[in-house]
Amino acid sequence: MPATGLPPTFSIASIDAQRVEEALARIGPKWTTWTAMTLAQVNGPVRVRDVAARLPFVSEQFVGKRLATMHTDGLVIRDHDRRGRPYRLSALGASLAPVLRTVSDWSRTHLTQEPMAEAERVEDALRRLHLRHSTTVIQALDSADGPMRFTHIVEQAGLSSGLAPQRLLRLQADGLVARTGSRHGDPYVLTDAGQALGAVYASVEHWSQPFALRSGTAASRPVKAATRTHADIPLEAGADNARTAAALRRSAAASHVMFSHAPQPQPRVPAAVTAQSAPGRGR
Known part of the structure; x- marks a missing residue:
């Protein structure tokens, strides 16, 4: 079970990709x-x-x-x-506390265990997630029965053929998508890090509910209790839902500060700033 105490799996297919991307645009x-x-x-x-x-x-x-x-x-x-x-x-x-905690745990498990300031870890993770249409591409690949070809990704994610190559290249560079071969036309799959994004997306989607409702962009379908990651979700009928909600309450209670991991040294200057060879990370 992940360090957050959350259920081990969350469905990427069940999230509202547009809502998630709008929320990531605010915090990314x-x-x-x-x-x-x-x-x-x-x-x-x-x-x-x-x-x-x-x-x-x-x-x-x-x-x-x-x-x-x-x-x-x-x-x-x-x-x-x-x-x-x-x-x-x-x-x-x-x-945002539970959201940032979930993002940090995902990064530590699937991206890098290299010691760094927690804020830097989260920002590095969000840098990989908040670009427009990244969520829809990942959702399309997650819903596929197997490796997915470029044309099918374009169709499923609703991308233009001009933008799709750029987005796929970026997702590969960020370790979320991989190609099954080196030849032109070889299909794409999600990496382990990409497949594990369900909890992150569910947490972001649930956090977005207040401003989504105000702006009229709330999803037309209700968010299932099993995909919520804040403590203020109602208990619904059924033992499974009750256990899930209880686990999510424990996670949120542990995140009463921005991060509840053991304190780590906070470098005065992030590695991304001091690394001479690192490319710019414009957002």
């Missing part, structure tokens, strides 16, 4: 997790300059822009909503 941009964790650690109103002082590898100007975007997306609030007022996490931002 670079430095969002670092900023959210900084606000969570302070646990009170913080001005832009004070957030920047805790993130010396990011300019104050960029921190201000990131906080402004997070404010627009509902992740942070400011008293009286006036310019210059300090920021703090909103209820929606604070409720």
